[in-house]
Amino acid sequence: MEVEGSRNAKETLELAFQISNLLETGLDRHTLSLIISLLDRGVNPEPLSALIRELSSPPPHSHATSSSSAKP
Amino acid sequence: MGDPTTADLVRELVLRLLSSGSRPIPSINDASAAAALRYALRLLASRMSPSLIPDELSLVESIKRRLAVSGRSPAALAFADLHSKLSARAPLLNRWALLYLLNTLSLDRRRSASSPPGGLPFLPLQPASHPPRASTASGAVGAGGGGVVRVAKDPENIREIALREFADLVIADTEVTESALVRDVLYACQGIDGRYVRFDRSSDGYDLPESLKVPRHTRTIVRRLCELGWLFRKVRDYISEITVDRQFEIGTVGQAFCSALQEELSDYYKLLAVLESQSSNPIPSAGSDSGGGTGNYLSLMRLAVWFTEPMVRMRLMAVLVDCCRVLRGGAMAGAIHNRAQHGDPLVQEFMSRLLRRVCSPLFEMVRTWVLEGELDDLFAEFFIVSQPVKAESLWREGYQLQSTMLPSFISSMLAQRILRTGKSINFLRVCCEDSGWVDAATEAAAHVGATTRRGGLGYGETNALEALVIEAAKRVDRHLMNVIHNRYRFKDHCLAIKRYLLLGQGDFVQYLMDIVGPELSVPANTISSFQLAGLLETAVRASNAQYDDREILDRLKVKMMEPGDGDRGWDVFSLEYDSRVPLDTIFTALNMKRYLRIFNFLWKLKRVEHALTGLWKTMKPNCINSCIFTDESFGVKLQFVSVLRRCQVLWNEMNHFVTNFQYYIMFEVSEVSWAHFSEEMDASKDLDDLLAAHEKYLNSIVEKSLLGKKSQGILRNLFVLFDQILQFRSLADRWFERIYELQLRGKSKSRSKSKDDLSKMSLRLDGGRKDLIHLAREFLRKMSEDLSIIAKEYSTALDAFIFQLPMQQHIDLKFLSFRLDFSEYYTRVSSNK
Numbered sequence: 001m002e003v004e005g006s007r008n009a010k011e012t013l014e015l016a017f018q019i020s021n022l023l024e025t026g027l028d029r030h031t032l033s034l035i036i037s038l039l040d041r042g043v044n045p046e047p048l049s050a051l052i053r054e055l056s057s058p059p060p061h062s063h064a065t066s067s068s069s070a071k072p
Numbered sequence: 073m074g075d076p077t078t079a080d081l082v083r084e085l086v087l088r089l090l091s092s093g094s095r096p097i098p099s100i101n102d103a104s105a106a107a108a109l110r111y112a113l114r115l116l117a118s119r120m121s122p123s124l125i126p127d128e129l130s131l132v133e134s135i136k137r138r139l140a141v142s143g144r145s146p147a148a149l150a151f152a153d154l155h156s157k158l159s160a161r162a163p164l165l166n167r168w169a170l171l172y173l174l175n176t177l178s179l180d181r182r183r184s185a186s187s188p189p190g191g192l193p194f195l196p197l198q199p200a201s202h203p204p205r206a207s208t209a210s211g212a213v214g215a216g217g218g219g220v221v222r223v224a225k226d227p228e229n230i231r232e233i234a235l236r237e238f239a240d241l242v243i244a245d246t247e248v249t250e251s252a253l254v255r256d257v258l259y260a261c262q263g264i265d266g267r268y269v270r271f272d273r274s275s276d277g278y279d280l281p282e283s284l285k286v287p288r289h290t291r292t293i294v295r296r297l298c299e300l301g302w303l304f305r306k307v308r309d310y311i312s313e314i315t316v317d318r319q320f321e322i323g324t325v326g327q328a329f330c331s332a333l334q335e336e337l338s339d340y341y342k343l344l345a346v347l348e349s350q351s352s353n354p355i356p357s358a359g360s361d362s363g364g365g366t367g368n369y370l371s372l373m374r375l376a377v378w379f380t381e382p383m384v385r386m387r388l389m390a391v392l393v394d395c396c397r398v399l400r401g402g403a404m405a406g407a408i409h410n411r412a413q414h415g416d417p418l419v420q421e422f423m424s425r426l427l428r429r430v431c432s433p434l435f436e437m438v439r440t441w442v443l444e445g446e447l448d449d450l451f452a453e454f455f456i457v458s459q460p461v462k463a464e465s466l467w468r469e470g471y472q473l474q475s476t477m478l479p480s481f482i483s484s485m486l487a488q489r490i491l492r493t494g495k496s497i498n499f500l501r502v503c504c505e506d507s508g509w510v511d512a513a514t515e516a517a518a519h520v521g522a523t524t525r526r527g528g529l530g531y532g533e534t535n536a537l538e539a540l541v542i543e544a545a546k547r548v549d550r551h552l553m554n555v556i557h558n559r560y561r562f563k564d565h566c567l568a569i570k571r572y573l574l575l576g577q578g579d580f581v582q583y584l585m586d587i588v589g590p591e592l593s594v595p596a597n598t599i600s601s602f603q604l605a606g607l608l609e610t611a612v613r614a615s616n617a618q619y620d621d622r623e624i625l626d627r628l629k630v631k632m633m634e635p636g637d638g639d640r641g642w643d644v645f646s647l648e649y650d651s652r653v654p655l656d657t658i659f660t661a662l663n664m665k666r667y668l669r670i671f672n673f674l675w676k677l678k679r680v681e682h683a684l685t686g687l688w689k690t691m692k693p694n695c696i697n698s699c700i701f702t703d704e705s706f707g708v709k710l711q712f713v714s715v716l717r718r719c720q721v722l723w724n725e726m727n728h729f730v731t732n733f734q735y736y737i738m739f740e741v742s743e744v745s746w747a748h749f750s751e752e753m754d755a756s757k758d759l760d761d762l763l764a765a766h767e768k769y770l771n772s773i774v775e776k777s778l779l780g781k782k783s784q785g786i787l788r789n790l791f792v793l794f795d796q797i798l799q800f801r802s803l804a805d806r807w808f809e810r811i812y813e814l815q816l817r818g819k820s821k822s823r824s825k826s827k828d829d830l831s832k833m834s835l836r837l838d839g840g841r842k843d844l845i846h847l848a849r850e851f852l853r854k855m856s857e858d859l860s861i862i863a864k865e866y867s868t869a870l871d872a873f874i875f876q877l878p879m880q881q882h883i884d885l886k887f888l889s890f891r892l893d894f895s896e897y898y899t900r901v902s903s904n905k
Contacts, residue, residue, distance in 0.1 A: 008161065015158045016170060022151050023135070023178035034085045036170060041078050045169040047115045049176040055089035055108060 012036075026056070079113070086112050128168040135175055248286060253294060254351050254370050260301035261379075262344060263308055269298060277302050293372045300379055303386040304340070307333060310393040323451030324433035325401045329408070332429035333389055336422075340382055347378060385422055392426075401453025405431050406479035409531075424531065431531040434479065438490055438537065442544045443513045445497025453477065456491055463503050464656040467759060471495050481531070486538055492760060493545040496552045499759065503654035504555050512547040519543050549758035556759070560655055563753060566766075568624045569649050569659075572617070573667050574742055574773070575674045580615035585682045587611060592641030596632075599641045604630045608647075627651070631668075642679060646671055657759070658766050666770055669779055674737065680794050681730050683801040684723065690808050691719055700815050708848045712811075715856045719804060722863045726797050729870065729892060736888040741776040744884075745769050776884050786876045793873060796866045803862065807855050814848050874898050 013033050020027050086109045132155055139148035256266030260278045265271055272279045278298030280291055314322050314330045353369040396404050412423035437454045440446050447458050455478040461470045473491050500506045520540045556562045571577040587607050608630050631648035646668055651659035752765035774780050778787045877889040
C-alpha cells in the first residue's frame with residue numbers, strides 16, 4: 001500500500017515535471033515536489049508563484065541548470 | 073500559518089530557491105536567508121488570491137492555445153497528453169493550482185527573457201519595507217495570465233476619505249442641489265419655468281442663468297435634458313394654434329393629427345408624473361453608500377436615461393409639426409407617411425400609430441366616395457375635387473385628381489381607379505338617373521367584408537383598400553356598362569351614326585342626294601331648312617331606313633351651317649345626330665364636330681360621284697347622242713364623235729379615281745374601323761375604355777380619310793380634283809345644252825320650209841345653213857379646246873395627288889395608292905415626263 005502510494009506520487013511528480021519543462025518554468029524536481037505538497041496543503045498558488053519568481057533570481061539561462069540540479 | 077509542516081516546507085523551499093543559481097547554499101542562519109524566509113511567510117499570509125474561478129478546463133485550454141500560437145503545436149499536443157495522464161493518475165491532486173502556478177511562472181520567464189538587458193533590477197530584495205507594492209505588481213502579472221486580483225480593502229480607509237473629500241468639493245462647487253435641478257428640469261419639460269431653469273428667448277431654449285454657479289458638466293446635462301422641454305413647447309404651441317385658431321382651416325386630417333399628437337402628449341404627461349413622484353426621493357450624496365435603501369431616486373443622469381425614448385418621440389413630433397405646418401389633407405398624410413419610412417422599430421411603431429389616426433378621415437372619404445359616390449370633403453382635403461359642370465361634361469371634367477393632395481402611399485393607378493369608381497357612380501346618378509348602382513356598391517362592400525365598415529380601414533391596410541376599390545370598381549363599372557349598352561343602346565346609336573352620318577346606308581344616301589341635289593344648287597341663304605327637313609323625311613321613308621327605330625330616326629336632323637358669301641347650298645348642308653344625355657358624354661360636341669367634318673367630306677365625295685353618274689347619263693353612247701348631227705353635216709358629225717370620245721375617256725379616268733376612292737373610304741376606312749371599334753366596345757370594362765375606343769375609332773377614320781392635320785396638303789389637292797370634276801360636269805352640261813340647241817335649230821330649219829308661222833325666222837336664217845354648220849364647227853372646236861384644258865389640268869392635279877399619296881403617314885393609304893395606280897400607269901406616265 002505504502003509502496004503503491006509512493007510509486008503513484010513519483011509518477012505524478014514525473015508528469016508534473018514534464019509539464020513544467022514543457023512550459024519552461026525552470027523548476028527542478030525537488031522544488032516541484034515541495035510546491036506540490038504546499039499546494040496540497042491549500043496554499044494559494046498566486047503568492048506562491050510570486051515568491052518563487054522573486055527568490056529564484058537571477059533566472060537560469062537554460063534548462064540544463066534545473067535538470068542538472070534535479071539529477072541528485 | 074500555524075501548521076509546522078507547512079512552515080517547514082516553506083523554509084525548505086526558500087532555501088532551495090536561494091541555493092539554485094550560482095550562489096552557495098546558505099545556511100538557515102544566514103541573514104539574507106532569514107529575511108527571505110520572513111518575506112515568504114508574509115507573502116503567503118497575505119490575502120492575495122486569484123479572483124478567477126478555479127476552472128481547470130479553461131486554464132488548460134488557454135495554455136494549449138498559447139503554446140499553439142507561439143508556434144509550438146507539438147508541445148501543445150504533448151501538454152494535452154500529459155495533462156490527461158495526470159488527471160487519470162492523480163485525481164486527488166489540486167491540479168488547477170499546480171497548473172496555474174506553472175503557467176504563471178512560465179509566463180514570467182518568457183517576459184523576463186524578452187525584456188531588455190539592463191532593465192529594472194528584477195528582484196527588489198528589501199521585501200520587508202514594501203510588501204503591498206510587490207503584491208500589486210504580481211497581481212498585474214497575474215491578470216496577464218488569465219486572472220484578476222482583487223485588492224484587499226485598505227486598512228487606512230484612504231478611499232473613503234478621498235470620496236468624502238470629493239463630495240465636499242462637489243458641494244462647495246454648486247449652489248444648487250441636484251434634486252432641485254432635477255425638479256426644475258421636470259418643470260421645463262412641461263413647458264414651465266422652474267426656479268433656476270428658465271426659458272431664454274434670446275437663445276430660444278431653456279438654460280441655467282449664467283450667474284448660477286454649477287459645474288460645467290451639470291450645466292451641459294441640464295441643457296441637453298431641456299431640449300425635451302423646447303420640443304414639447306413647439307408641439308404644444310402647434311396643437312393649441314390648430315385647435316383654437318385654425319380649426320376650420322386645417323381640416324379633418326389636421327384635426328386628426330392634432331388629436332393623435334395630443335394623445336402622445338398625454339402619455340408623455342404620465343411619464344412626467346411618475347418621474348416627478350420619484351424626484352421627491354432624496355438623492356444619495358456621493359460619499360454615502362450607493363446601495364442604501366433610498367429606492368428610486370432621480371439624478372440628472374437617471375433623468376437622461378429616462379428621457380431617451382420620449383426625446384426621440386418628441387423630436388419626431390416636432391419634425392412633423394414643422395413639416396406639416398403649411399400642409400393639409402392628403403398632402404399632410406403623405407408628408408407624414410414619407411417620414412415613416414424608417415429603420416428604427418421604435419420610430420416605425422410610433423409613426424404607424426400616428427398615421428393610423430391621421431389617415432382615418434382620408435380613408436373614410438375614399439370609402440364614401442367609392443361606395444356612395446359622395447365627396448364628403450368640407451375642407452378640400454381629398455385628392456379628388458369636383459367642379460360644378462353640365463351633365464355632358466361631368467365625366468370628363470366634373471372630377472379631377474389633385475396630385476398635390478395625393479398621399480404617396482396611394483399609387484397613382486389606385487387613385488385613378490378610385491376616381492373612376494366614384495365618377496361612375498355619380499355619372500349613373502346624375503346622367504343616367506339610375507339607382508341600380510346602390511346594389512352594386514353594397515354587393516361589393518359585402519364581398520370585401522368587414523373592413524368596409526365605417527372607420528374599418530386604416531393606414532397600412534392599403535391592400536384592403538385596394539381590394540375594396542377594385543371590387544367596387546368592378547361592380548359599378550359593370551353596372552354602368554350594362555346601363556349604357558342596354559338602356560341607352562349605345563351600340564345602336566353608334567351604328568346609326570355610321571349609317572347616316574358616315575353614309576353607310578347607301579340607298580338612303582342615294583335617294584337623299586337625288587332629291588336634295590337640286591335644292592342645294594341655289595345660293596345658301598335662300599334655302600329653307602324646313603324644306604330640307606321634309607326632304608330628309610322623304611328620303612328616310614323612301615329607303616330602307618324607314619325600318620329603323622323611330623327613336624333613332626327622330627334624332628337625325630338637318631343642320632345648316634352659317635352661310636358665307638357666295639356659298640351654295642352644298643357648302644352649308646349637313647346632317648346631324650342628336651345625342652342626348654348620357655350619351656353626349658361620348659358623343660361630345662367636339663366629337664360631333666369631327667363627325668360633321670367626316671360627313672361633309674363624304675357628302676362631297678358622294679356629290680362628285682353623283683355628278684359623274686349624272687354626266688354619264690347624258691354622255692354615254694346612246695341613241696340620242698348617236699343621232700346628233702347625223703342628217704345635215706357629215707363633217708361636223710365626225711368632229712363631234714371624236715370630241716365625245718375624248719369626253720368619255722376623261723370621264724372614265726375621273727370615274728376610276730372617284731370609284732376607287734369611295735371604295736377605299738367605305739371598305740378600308742369605315743368598315744375596318746367599325747369592326748375594330750365594335751370589338752373594343754364589347755371588350756371595354758368601363759366608361760374610360762369605351763371613350764378611348766370611340767376616340768380611336770373616330771381618329772382612325774379622320775386620319776385615314778386624309779382629314780387629319782398631317783394630310784392637309786393632300787386634302788387640298790383632293791378638293792382641287794373634286795372641283796375639277798364638278799367643273800367638268802357643269803361644262804359638259806353646258807356643251808350638251810348647246811349641242812341640243814344646235815340640233816334643235818338644225819331640225820327646226822329643215823322643218824321650217826313647210827311651216828309658215830316660222831317663215832320670219834327662217835327668213836332670217838335663210839342661207840344660214842352654212843352659218844349653222846360653221847357655228848357647230850366653231851363650237852365643237854371650242855369645246856375640244858376646253859376639254860383639252862380641263863383634261864390637262866385634271867391630269868396634273870391627279871399626278872400631284874398620286875405623287876403625294878405615298879408620303880402620307882398612315883399605312884392604310886398604301887392600299888388607296890395601290891388601288892388607284894394598279895397597273896402602274898400613272899407612275900409610268902409621270903416618270904416619262
